[in-house]
Amino acid sequence: MTGTEEQKPRPEAQDHEGSAHGTRGLTFDALRVRAQQLSLREQLERQHFLLERLNAASARLLQAVEQNQVFEAIGEIIGNLIGSEEVAIFRHYAADQAFSLMWSIGIEKETLQQFALGAGLIGRAAHDGTSQFQNRRPGTPLLLHESNLTACIPLKLDREVIGVIVILGLLPQKNGLEWADFELLKFLETYGAVAAQLQDLQKNSVTP
Amino acid sequence: MGSKKILLVDDSSTARLVTRLIFSKKSNYVLLSAVDGKDAVERAHAEKPDLILMDVMMPRMTGLEACRALKQDKATSKIPIILLTTRGEEQFVQEGYESGCSDYLTKPVNDTELLDLLKAYLGE
Numbered sequence: 267m268t269g270t271e272e273q274k275p276r277p278e279a280q281d282h283e284g285s286a287h288g289t290r291g292l293t294f295d296a297l298r299v300r301a302q303q304l305s306l307r308e309q310l311e312r313q314h315f316l317l318e319r320l321n322a323a324s325a326r327l328l329q330a331v332e333q334n335q336v337f338e339a340i341g342e343i344i345g346n347l348i349g350s351e352e353v354a355i356f357r358h359y360a361a362d363q364a365f366s367l368m369w370s371i372g373i374e375k376e377t378l379q380q381f382a383l384g385a386g387l388i389g390r391a392a393h394d395g396t397s398q399f400q401n402r403r404p405g406t407p408l409l410l411h412e413s414n415l416t417a418c419i420p421l422k423l424d425r426e427v428i429g430v431i432v433i434l435g436l437l438p439q440k441n442g443l444e445w446a447d448f449e450l451l452k453f454l455e456t457y458g459a460v461a462a463q464l465q466d467l468q469k470n471s472v473t474p
Numbered sequence: 475m476g477s478k479k480i481l482l483v484d485d486s487s488t489a490r491l492v493t494r495l496i497f498s499k500k501s502n503y504v505l506l507s508a509v510d511g512k513d514a515v516e517r518a519h520a521e522k523p524d525l526i527l528m529d530v531m532m533p534r535m536t537g538l539e540a541c542r543a544l545k546q547d548k549a550t551s552k553i554p555i556i557l558l559t560t561r562g563e564e565q566f567v568q569e570g571y572e573s574g575c576s577d578y579l580t581k582p583v584n585d586t587e588l589l590d591l592l593k594a595y596l597g598e
Contacts, residue, residue, distance in 0.1 A: 318495040319492060321491075321495060326491065342486050346486050346488045346492065346582060348582065437581070438562055438563060
């Protein structure tokens with residue numbers, strides 16, 4: 267027997283290896299397809315989860331416009347769909363950079379008064395028209411009344427900021443805002459403002 | 475066998491709407507609703523649901539009070555009650571179980587968690 271012959275794999279071993287490669291290949295493909303399916307399913311479920319909440323939020327806002335309870339509805343949406351029972355909504359008057367409290371729940375009067383002064387993240391949300399999240403601004407010094415702040419969300423009509431939603435502490439079982447929460451807050455930025463404006467128009471309209 | 479009836483009790487129309495959406499797309503349960511504890515007790519007597527899903531903080535009669543009332547009444551004492559609450563701390567959960575509830579879910583409600591729990595009580 268030559269050295270070359272000795273190194274040749276036995277036919278059964280070759281078959282076995284070939285078969286093993288084939289199986290491995292198939293298994294890998296099957297696993298890849300399965301992973302893709304799971305990923306797609308997960309994406310669809312995530313989208314579905316978000317759509318359910320957007321659907322509920324828009325229906326609630328519409329109902330509120332008819333009942334002149336838009337701010338209460340925004341608070342209820344945040345309470346039930348995002349998970350905070352410490353919410354305030356301020357009107358913003360751009361001409362004099364003033365804020366006026368429209369609705370609140372679970373926040374002390376003194377803290378509300380501090381926010382109404384417009385300093386810190388509430389002022390930045392109103393000035394820049396962008397949502398301000400406390401945990402997204404590491405290193406930013408916070409004012410005393412902002413220590414428990416989660417977010418300041420501008421209510422925007424095009425570029426005009428007509429109000430700001432202030433969200434302080436989240437419910438104890440929430441570790442932080444999640445992707446669907448950010449989408450819902452983005453929705454409230456625009457549609458919350460539109461609903462508030464519609465409510466004002468409805469209030470101010472003169473009935474014959 | 476007909477679809478199982480669930481009585482959903484919540485004073486928040488947003489919460490009722492979200493739950494209705496979850497159920498409409500993912501289950502065959504028939505959903506009834508009530509807006510507070512008092513309403514829930516009345517509807518439970520009238521409809522005899524297979525399960526009650528009830529918020530805790532509500533006007534007129536809280537979920538805990540309604541739970542106690544339903545458990546003390548022979549006609550409704552066997553209906554499983556799942557309390558939905560924003561407060562997940564131990565003392566609140568304990569208070570819920572003492573009122574006679576079968577289970578406890580914290581808000582905001584997670585679709586999968588809710589449906590899995592319902593399946594555990596009502597079957598597929």
